[in-house]
Amino acid sequence: MIISELKPLPEILGYLDGDKKIFIVGCKGCAEVCQTGDEPQVLEMKQKLGQEGKTVTGYCVVDFLCDKALVKTRLFPHEDEIDAADSLLVMTCGIGVQATAAVVNKLVHPAANTINVGGSRGEWRGSERCRECGDCVLDLTGGICPLTACTKWLINGPCGGAKNGKCEVEPDVRDCGWHLIYERLKKLGRLDKMQTMPIVKNYAKMQPPKELRSTIMWALEQQETKV
Amino acid sequence: MSLREKLQNGKFVVTAEIGPAKGVDIHEFNENAELLKGRVDAVNCTDQQSAVMRLGSLVACHLLNQKGVEPVFQMTCRDRNRIALQSDLLSAYVMGVENVLCLTGDYVTLGDHPDAKPVFDLDSVSLLHAAQQLEQGKDLAGKELKGTPKFFLGACVTPGADPVEPQLIKMERKVKAGAQFFQTQAIYEPKTFEAFMKEAKKFGVPVLVGIVVLRSAAMAKFMNKNVAGIHVPDELIDEMDKAENKLQKGVEIAARLINEMKGMCQGTHIMAIGLESKVPAILDAAKL
Ligand code: SF4
Ligand code: SF4
Secondary structure (H helix, E strand, O other): OOEEEEOOHHHHHHHOOOOOEEEEEEEOOHHHHHOOOOHHHHHHHHHHHHHOOOEEEEEEEEOOOOOHHHHHHHHHHHHHHHHHOOEEEEOOOHHHHHHHHHHOOOEEEEOEEEEEOOOOOOOOOOOOOOOOOOOOOHHHHOOOOHHHHOOOOOOOOOOOOOEOOEOOOOOOOOEOHHHHHHHHHHHOOOHHHHHHOOOOOOOHHHOOOHHHHOOHHHHHHHHHHHO | OOHHHHHHOOOOEEEEEEOOOOOOOOHHHHHHHHHHOOOOOEEEEOOOHHHOOOOOHHHHHHHHHHHOOOEEEEEEOOOOOHHHHHHHHHHHHHOOOOEEEEEOOOOHHHOOOOOOOOOOOOOHHHHHHHHHHHHOOEOOOOOEOOOOOOOEEEEEEOOOOOOOHHHHHHHHHHHHHOOOEEEEEEOOOHHHHHHHHHHHHHHOOOEEEEEEOOOOHHHHHHHHHHOOOOOOOHHHHHHHHHOOOHHHHHHHHHHHHHHHHHHHOOEEEEEOOOOHHHHHHHHHHOOO
C-alpha cells in the first residue's frame, strides 16, 4: 500500500493561488485507507476551498487513481466540469497525481505527500514512479516527478546534457525528465512554475522512520536502555 | 588583479582548464601550469571530470596557488553530500581559493566507477545557494559560522542546447542563487552564441565563451553524435579533414572562433582536454 498524508492547507492554497475554479480528484485505493482522498476528505476539501472563495466545479473519486486507463474513463463524464476549472487538485499519492496529469491538459496540484510506497504498489500500471520523498513537488513540475523522471533527480531544472529530448545518461531508453517537464509547463503556459522551485530539497522525510529502520535486536536494546 | 576584479573592470579575460592527474604523478600538471602562468587569467581544475576518479580538484587548486596561478575550483555534486560540499567550500576559502565553479556533475555510469553510488544531494543551483549562505555567515542548516568566507561564484550554461529556453530559465535561477560569472559549454557556431547572448545579457553577469580545441574530424563527429549541446558544423569538419597538420588547424580554428565571438561576451574559457600545451599558441593566434 502507498502511504500518503495530506499537505497542510496553506501549502495547498499556495498552489491554487490565482486559480479560482478547481476540480477535485480523489482516490478509493490506498488514499481511502490513508484518509487522504476518499469521498469524505474530498467533500471536506470542497467545503474548505469554498470558504476560501474558490469554486469547485465538480469532483470525482476514482477507484484506483494509479491506473491511467481507469482514470481516463472515470474522468470522461466530468469533462465539462474539468474544462470549466482552472486546475485540478488531486488527493492521493504521487503516482495518482502523475497518472491524472498524464490524461488531462490542465495543471494538477498534489494535495498530499507520499511517504512510503512499500508493500503492494496499488493498481499501478503506468510508467509513473515515485521516490516517496515525503514533500511532493509535482505542483511545480506539471505533474511529472523530477525525482524519478530525471536520472540525477535534479530539482532545479535540466542539466545541459539532454539531446533530442533524451537523457544523456541513457539516451536509448530514457526521455529527459526535465525536457518532459519543460514541454508540459510550456504547453500549459506555466513556465513560471520552473522559477518557483524550492532551491534546496529536504530529504529528511525520505529516511524510513525510526521504527522501520530498527531491527528487533536494536529495538530490544533501546528498550533495555529505557528500563 | 584577481579574476573578479578583471571582470568587474571590463577586461576581456581568458581562462583555461587542466585535469588533475589520475594518480600522484603531478609532473604534467605542473608543466601545464607553468605553461599557462602569465598567459591566462585563471585556471580551472576539473573535479573528477567525466566521473573518472583522479587527484582532487581542491588540492590541484592549492598547487596552482603555490605557483602563483589563480585557480578556479570546480565542484560537482555527484560525490559529496551537502555536509562535505560545504566543508570543502570552507576549506577552499582557508586555502586562499576564491573562485568556485558550481556544477551538478556527470552521472557515475559515464565514468570509470560505474558501480558507485551517486550522491546529488545538492545540484548546481543549490550548491551556489549553499556557498552564498556561507558568505552570509550561515550554513544550510541555518547554523552560525565562526568566520565567513567570500567567494567569486561561477556556473556553467549550455548555449547550444535545443531547446535553449530551459537553460536560460535555469541560468536565471543560478544568478539568483549567487552565480557571478558563467563559463559555457563549447560553441562552434558564433550565430548560435549570438542568439543566446541576446537573451542572456539581461542577467547582467559576465559570460566566458567555451572553446574546445578540435583534434580531428573524427573527434568533431564524435562530439556531434555524443555530446549534447555541442554542434560542430560540416564546414569545420571538412576543414579539419582536409588539413595536413591537424593540430595546427585545431589551434587556428579555436583562435578564429575566439575572435568571432570576442565582441559578444566578457571572456573565453579554453578546454584543451589533453592539448593544454597548445593554449599559448591559440592565444598567440587570437592575439590575446
Ligand atoms: S515529488 Fe516525486 S517522489 Fe516526491 S512525493 Fe511527489 S511523486 Fe513522489
Ligand atoms: S538529461 Fe535530463 S533527465 Fe538526464 S540527467 Fe540531465 S536533466 Fe536529468
